[in-house]
Amino acid sequence: MTRFVFNPMGTTVLITGASSGLGAAFAREFASRGADLVLVARRLERLEALAVDLAERFGTVSTVIPLDLTAPDAVNTLVADLRQRDIQIATLVNNAGFGSYGRFGALEPQRLHNEVQLNVLALTQLTRALWPELLRHARTAPATGAVINVASTAAFQPVPFMSVYAATKAYVLSFSEGLWSEAKGTGLKVLALCPGPTATEFKQVAGSEGVSFGAPQSGAEVIETAFRALDRRSTPPRVVSGLGNAFSARAVRLVPQRSLLTTLGRVTNPARRASR
Template structure:
C-alpha cells in the first residue's frame, strides 16, 4: 500500500488532504507542530478509513527541523510515495512595516522547506517509479501582491518550481501537480490577517472542497488545479490585463 506524507496536516487544507488520501486507501504520515491535533486526526483516520496514520511532530520553519523530519522518516523505515507540500503562511501588511523575521520565516516555510523536503524524498520516488509530488500554492501566484508582496512572490515560486519539476520528471511515472486555491475557510485568514478583507470573507471555499479537487487532480496527473469557477475566472482575467493593472487592483483590494 502506498504512503503519503502531508505537511501542515493539523488543520485546514492539509487536514482535508490527509483525509482524502486516507479515504483513497493510502497510509498517511501527518506532519506539523501540533501533536494533539495530529494525534486526534490520526485516530479519526484509523477509525474511519482503516489505514495506518503516523504522526511526526516538528518545526518546518527551520532547515534543521526539516532535516529532523526526514531523519525520522528514514529511521522508521517509511517509504514515502507521495509528498504533499501544504505547510505555508502569509502576512498582510506593507513590506517595510512587517517584521523581517515574519517575512523570512514565510520564505523558509513556503519556499525553502518545500524545496528541501522534495529534494530529500524525490530520488527514492524516481527509483521506484511511482508516486509523486502535490504542491499547494495559491492563485496569488499569477500576479504581484502589494501589501502581501513576499507571500505572492513565494507562491509564484511554488507554481514555477512545480511546472519545471513536472517537465524534468516526464516519463518517470511520477505525478507532479500544483493545487492553486483561492480564499479558503481555514485558519490562514486569521493567521495572515487576510480574514478581515472583504474579498477574502465573501468568496471562500471550504477546505474540504479544495482538498477534494486537489486530490482528484493529482490522481489524474493534472499539472495545475484551480478549484472554483470564480478562482479560475480570476486567474484567466489576469492574462488579459497589463501587470500594472493587476497589481494596482490587488493593492487596492488589500489596502492596509
C-alpha cells in the first residue's frame, strides 16, 4: 500500500469550485486518499453527481453546499452552515475562480467586481474564518491538513487583456506565501498551486478560447503536481505545474518589463487575433 507524507485520511476537506475542472479533480484525489469532502460551487446537480460517484468509488462522505461565493455574506453563510452541521475542516482548497478576457474598458464592471470578489476576497475571508481550526487540527495531527490556494502562472507577470485576472492571481500567490511563512512549525501545509493553461471550462468562461499559451495540461497532471509538493516533508510555498510553465515563470523575470509587456500585448490583443 502506498504511504503518503501528506495523509488526509479520515479528515474533512473543503473544496470551492468543485463542480468542474481542477476542483472536481482535487475532490477525486482527496477521496482516493480517504478524506471526506465539503463540495462548494453554484451548480448543485454537478456537485451531487460528483458526490454520488465518489461515494460509489471510494466510500467518500460528501457534504454538498450550493453557493455563489460572490454573493454578499456568502463566506459567513458557508461557515455558519459548517458550524451547524458540526463539520471541522482540516484542509481548505481555495480553487473557485474565473477570468475575463477582453479590453479592460469593454468588460462589464459588475463582472470585474465579481472576479475580484471571488478570486481575492472570498478566498481571503474563507481562509481567515477557518484559519484557527485549520491550525488547531494541524497541531494535533501534523501533515494531515493544508491550505491550497489555486493561483496561476498569470501570477508571475501582468497579462494584458486579462489584467484584472492576472492581478488577482498575483495577490493569491503573495498572500499564500505570506501564510506559508506564518504557518511554519505548526504542522499546517500552505501551498500556492500555479497551473499554466489547463483543459477545463476556464477559457469558455473567460471568453479566451482564441488565445493560446501552448498545449494545455490535463487537470489530473496539475493535481499530481500539487500532491507531489504536498507529499514532500517540507512543502514549498509555491509549485508551478509543468516544466515548460516553470521555466517561463522564471524566464519572465529576466526579460525587461517593457519588452515583456509589448510581446504579451501582441499575443493577447483581441484586435490582432480578430484580423488573422
